Amino acid sequence: MPRAIGYVRVSTDKQLDNTSIEKQKEEIELYCKNNNLTLVKIYDEGAESAETMSKRKEFKKLYHHALDREENIEYVIFFKADRIARDNLDALYVYKKITKAKRNLICIADNIDTRDNHAKILYHIMAMIAELEKDNIKFRTSMGMEKNAQNGNFNGGKVYGYYSENKELLLVPDEAKIVRYIFEKYGMDQWGYRKIASDLNKQGILTKNNKFWTITAVKTILTNQVYIGNLKWKNTYRKGKHPRIVDDELWNQTQKIMRLKSYLPQKVHPGSYPLSGLLRCPQCNSPMVQGNSSSRYKYYQCSKNKNSGSCACSSNLINKDYAEQFVFSHFVQEIQSLKFTSSVIKATTQSIASEVEPIEEKLASMKQELIYLESKKERIVGWVCEGTMNELSFKQQMKNIENEEKQLLEFVETLEKQLQQRDRINLSEQISLAFENFDQFFHLMSNEDKKELLHFFIDCIYINNGKTSKDRTVKKIEYNFGYDQLQEKNTCVG
């Protein structure tokens, strides 16, 4: 019998009632029984509130288990897609990981079964459509995807400028000189992170790990209090015993500039460079990112060059407008050439319908609560009339009840609005329409959504080498629609 593993977790979503862990487990066990699968293990995340996948310990274990060749796991089973993730980006991340490893993903309540090839594609597109309707269906509390921000912590306790001996930090004079240089360039000469990184690389100076300096590496130095004699301990800094490298004056000046610069407008708008990370540098094969463009011409640039300067790689600019137009139109054609079945549309409609149920249940229980509060008020009034309650505590209690009522009413109103709007949407019609007119649909999407969609279906985009940006054209787009038989067909040569 094919082997399966399951995953359960309590949703932290405040708006929806939860299916209990036990119930989820039961459903998974039942599914395996009915489908002749051996259930090897169920991973239980409990009520882990972490919102992003990266923080979920049990999920990580499940993922590694699923990928373990010797274990020969064929199915990964969830009760419902929102147990996997509360947000599309998360769901897609999981989806991509699991299916890329050629395991089948099953979401029992959502009717998602990736053995159906079309489901693989549509699962994603449905998510996108649902996303477009976000204002109508606010089923999930909105939340931004937590950025995987680098927090400046050091790995393995290696600190540039020092070496450690018996848990003590001792000065490395040559490195300390560089640290001071970095602070001076930033704080006194007002160089940017990039310029500093590039400058160090040109001088042939490497980081502690013998790598090229990057923007992040420089920033990490400039924000590390170890250089003013402090040590990090349980998220706060305390005075250390080691020698400091930077004096207070320079440190304060640096931090001041950093604060001031943070008021400058952010140059990167989310999604404004949708091909970031997909385009590959024709020289070093690193991902390409937003280039240091002028206002007239915009480019993608080799990330190695951007982060570490010309020592690491050349900029290898490619024109932004050209590359995006080329990739967008190719992508739209590719999607339209795939035939989608009505069965998948049906599955998706059902999946969204299943989200309505818990809202209806929640609504009913809230209305019940309102009735209860009403009767409570009557009782209290009765007590005051009888003289068994004084006026002061009457006022206090009334105020509490009214507050509670007000909150409930607001919530009820929101939920009712959601349900009304839900009713008005004829989903399957909308989905068919979106596919028939995918070109228009795609252009209606926000830049962020476009970016997400492209990143989901495209592995990478190769570029022809050239002397100037004009010579650089798209060479090949490697699609990944999730099924093998199409892999070869789905590359384009341009």
Ligand SMILES: [Zn+2]
């Ligand atoms: Zn490069």
